[in-house]
Amino acid sequence: MRIGVLGGGQLGRMLGLAGIPLGLEFRFFDASAEAPALAAGELVCGSYEDAAALQRFAADVDVITYEFENVPVQALDLLATAAPIRPGRRALEVSQDRVNEKSFFAEAGVATGEWRKADTLEELKSAAAELGDCIVKTRRMGYDGKGQMRIKTPADCETAWNLTSNGGLIVEKVVPFDRELSQVAVRGVDGDIRFWPLVENVHKDGILHTTTAPAQGVAPSMKRQAENMIRSVMEMLEYVGVLTIEFFDVDGSLLANEMAPRVHNSGHWTIEGSVTSQFENHVRAIAGLPLGHAEARFASVMINCIGAMPPAPAVLQHDGVHLHDYGKAAREGRKVGHITICDEPPTGESLKDKVEHLERLVEEARLIAAKG
Amino acid sequence: MRIGVLGGGQLGRMLGLAGIPLGLEFRFFDASAEAPALAAGELVCGSYEDAAALQRFAADVDVITYEFENVPVQALDLLATAAPIRPGRRALEVSQDRVNEKSFFAEAGVATGEWRKADTLEELKSAAAELGDCIVKTRRMGYDGKGQMRIKTPADCETAWNLTSNGGLIVEKVVPFDRELSQVAVRGVDGDIRFWPLVENVHKDGILHTTTAPAQGVAPSMKRQAENMIRSVMEMLEYVGVLTIEFFDVDGSLLANEMAPRVHNSGHWTIEGSVTSQFENHVRAIAGLPLGHAEARFASVMINCIGAMPPAPAVLQHDGVHLHDYGKAAREGRKVGHITICDEPPTGESLKDKVEHLERLVEEARLIAAKG
Numbered sequence: 001m002r003i004g005v006l007g008g009g010q011l012g013r014m015l016g017l018a019g020i021p022l023g024l025e026f027r028f029f030d031a032s033a034e035a036p037a038l039a040a041g042e043l044v045c046g047s048y049e050d051a052a053a054l055q056r057f058a059a060d061v062d063v064i065t066y067e068f069e070n071v072p073v074q075a076l077d078l079l080a081t082a083a084p085i086r087p088g089r090r091a092l093e094v095s096q097d098r099v100n101e102k103s104f105f106a107e108a109g110v111a112t113g114e115w116r117k118a119d120t121l122e123e124l125k126s127a128a129a130e131l132g133d134c135i136v137k138t139r140r141m142g143y144d145g146k147g148q149m150r151i152k153t154p155a156d157c158e159t160a161w162n163l164t165s166n167g168g169l170i171v172e173k174v175v176p177f178d179r180e181l182s183q184v185a186v187r188g189v190d191g192d193i194r195f196w197p198l199v200e201n202v203h204k205d206g207i208l209h210t211t212t213a214p215a216q217g218v219a220p221s222m223k224r225q226a227e228n229m230i231r232s233v234m235e236m237l238e239y240v241g242v243l244t245i246e247f248f249d250v251d252g253s254l255l256a257n258e259m260a261p262r263v264h265n266s267g268h269w270t271i272e273g274s275v276t277s278q279f280e281n282h283v284r285a286i287a288g289l290p291l292g293h294a295e296a297r298f299a300s301v302m303i304n305c306i307g308a309m310p311p312a313p314a315v316l317q318h319d320g321v322h323l324h325d326y327g328k329a330a331r332e333g334r335k336v337g338h339i340t341i342c343d344e345p346p347t348g349e350s351l352k353d354k355v356e357h358l359e360r361l362v363e364e365a366r367l368i369a370a371k372g
Numbered sequence: 373m374r375i376g377v378l379g380g381g382q383l384g385r386m387l388g389l390a391g392i393p394l395g396l397e398f399r400f401f402d403a404s405a406e407a408p409a410l411a412a413g414e415l416v417c418g419s420y421e422d423a424a425a426l427q428r429f430a431a432d433v434d435v436i437t438y439e440f441e442n443v444p445v446q447a448l449d450l451l452a453t454a455a456p457i458r459p460g461r462r463a464l465e466v467s468q469d470r471v472n473e474k475s476f477f478a479e480a481g482v483a484t485g486e487w488r489k490a491d492t493l494e495e496l497k498s499a500a501a502e503l504g505d506c507i508v509k510t511r512r513m514g515y516d517g518k519g520q521m522r523i524k525t526p527a528d529c530e531t532a533w534n535l536t537s538n539g540g541l542i543v544e545k546v547v548p549f550d551r552e553l554s555q556v557a558v559r560g561v562d563g564d565i566r567f568w569p570l571v572e573n574v575h576k577d578g579i580l581h582t583t584t585a586p587a588q589g590v591a592p593s594m595k596r597q598a599e600n601m602i603r604s605v606m607e608m609l610e611y612v613g614v615l616t617i618e619f620f621d622v623d624g625s626l627l628a629n630e631m632a633p634r635v636h637n638s639g640h641w642t643i644e645g646s647v648t649s650q651f652e653n654h655v656r657a658i659a660g661l662p663l664g665h666a667e668a669r670f671a672s673v674m675i676n677c678i679g680a681m682p683p684a685p686a687v688l689q690h691d692g693v694h695l696h697d698y699g700k701a702a703r704e705g706r707k708v709g710h711i712t713i714c715d716e717p718p719t720g721e722s723l724k725d726k727v728e729h730l731e732r733l734v735e736e737a738r739l740i741a742a743k744g
Contacts, residue, residue, distance in 0.1 A: 292693075
């Protein structure tokens with residue numbers, strides 16, 4: 001069985017590494033001939049507008065998935081007759097546009113903060129006036145904190161209006177959250193759903209910095225709330241594969257921020273920290289195989305490596321540390337790898353101490369990349 | 373950094389899958405264009421006599437290793453100037469010949485059963501007369517129970533003599549063992565050594581059937597004995613990488629049967645069951661990186677899939693089961709995959725029950741392959 005993956009970044013690479021042991025083969029589609037996923041399968045290079053390249057990619061592929069939510073839906077339409085596309089077109093369409101996404105959340109009974117859409121500068125100004133402290137974001141193509149701006153005074157609206165270039169803006173009231181959590185779950189072809197535990201995420205400069213799994217202090221009611229919300233989204237979309245919803249925890253209640261119709265950075269800890277990783281379960285789901293348990297094996301902390309990898313010998317001298325180098329060239333602000341530290345035997349050095357040492361190594365590498 | 377691996381079987385495939393997350397690239401050398409390792413790197417096809425193919429393989433490789441102990445040492449000699457070869461030539465030479473191996477064990481202070489070499493039919497007959505119940509094996513190229521025969525009566529000697537074709541025989545007194553254990557360990561460039569726990573192996577028709585890890589009822593003295601013996605072998609060989617010694621447990625004391633200068637089938641459980649897998653630690657060792665902890669995370673049982681893979685949906689419907697399909701065509705007696713079952717959370721169905729169900733699935737597939 002051959003899996004076609006649109007996108008050949010680190011998510012594709014890790015999907016391949018998880019799926020090869022199941023006896024599956026992978027083909028990736030990416031604009032770059034040096035895409036990280038090259039290590040785990042064939043690579044077809046092309047743009048999403050290149051119908052011939054898409055056809056080469058889709059030849060002899062049994063199922064198609066995506067690891068990048070900005071794949072144009074037109075590309076999916078070109079592939080629609082080649083093989084089943086999982087998750088489907090609608091999941092991509094909903095999550096590509098922040099206004100559609102928030103409207104969909106409302107339909108699905110998923111609570112969010114207050115928001116308005118703004119197609120004109122006038123609408124932007126009146127939304128900002130109504131909502132008070134708010135963030136303006138492009139409806140489309142924003143990621144890792146790009147394409148967004150905080151509005152503090154009415155004058156900021158003029159500057160924020162310049163963000164818009166492809167399809168309007170959304171204005172979101174600032175949510176005074178206690179922390180950010182995310183829920184990763186997977187749904188199979190047969191409707192079976194597995195939930196990984198809620199995890200806590202810390203962002204730095206708009207980019208995920210650490211994930212702590214499982215999140216501490218999650219009341220059973222909050223766990224239920226998160227699982228019910230993601231289940232509702234999955235069932236409405238007849239979703240197949242891994243889905244992630246990022247939440248704000250506001251006084252013990254969850255407000256959804258956004259969703260990603262794919263494996264997610266806040267689920268990387270699952271490779272070592274849970275019984276079945278998000279990558280393996282995504283592959284199992286789209287291949288029509290039974291899903292695996294999503295329980296945590298141990299407490300884990302994932303640290304993202306941004307800009308440049310810390311030196312492998314320095315990282316690996318700490319025991320119980322799992323290094324993931326995506327094989328990408330160093331560049332400021334780029335996700336080039338991650339490190340997962342598990343509270344697994346032997347427990348000499350504490351998880352906290354290990355995390356502190358490794359955060360220091362990761363920060364040194366980030367600063368070197370930032371200096372160029 | 374690029375790792376060159378002589379041999380492109382499942383061991384190479386799993387070395388690649390373990391090393392890619394460390395940011396390493398792999399190139400394999402194998403006679404078959406469909407070698408399982410193809411999924412995890414480049415493949416150079418050729419025979420070990422083909423100097424030009426070996427040179428293509430070795431170009432731009434930073435270190436060379438082998439996953440197959442019957443690589444001719446002449447091939448290593450052709451590669452000697454291209455990159456460091458780890459483990460070295462001597463480890464290969466010793467383990468390729470059962471007489472050299474047993475002599476080396478004696479030098480290293482590693483206890484074995486009684487044995488004699490036999491270069492003529494006369495020597496074979498007199499060895500058999502001296503040793504009583506014994507097994508005759510070819511000195512070279514035997515594996516998975518091939519190239520050997522039990523001698524029960526003097527008349528069997530004539531038949532056994534026909535085994536010899538390339539370099540004589542060894543005659544080994546039958547050891548009345550209680551069980552078979554193996555010790556897998558890894559040594560780094562700096563001499564650091566890590567030991568996985570002793571594991572218990574059950575063979576069927578000369579092929580490894582199951583490994584139970586850690587082995588039950590291992591006294592501290594036996595653990596020390598195993599670790600001291602493998603340490604002694606590694607230090608004498610200035611060994612770098614993973615080494616395995618298979619032992620007989622005779623009344624709580626260990627007698628070495630044979631060694632393998634590579635990752636080993638009885639170490640496959642380490643992928644999920646230990647903090648650092650044998651594959652990752654082998655790669656770390658030969659790449660000059662620090663070694664990782666080799667402690668067990670949970671009790672695990674590995675079952676080999678022989679002949680044909682059981683259907684993935686049937687296997688994966690059991691929770692906490694880790695499937696490894698090597699992507700090989702079905703063929704009677706061939707190792708085509710393995711399954712590891714870990715005693716990890718949630719612990720609904722017992723480890724023993726899961727193992728029984730899966731052994732049944734594996735046996736059904738084996739029988740289908742055996743019928744053709």
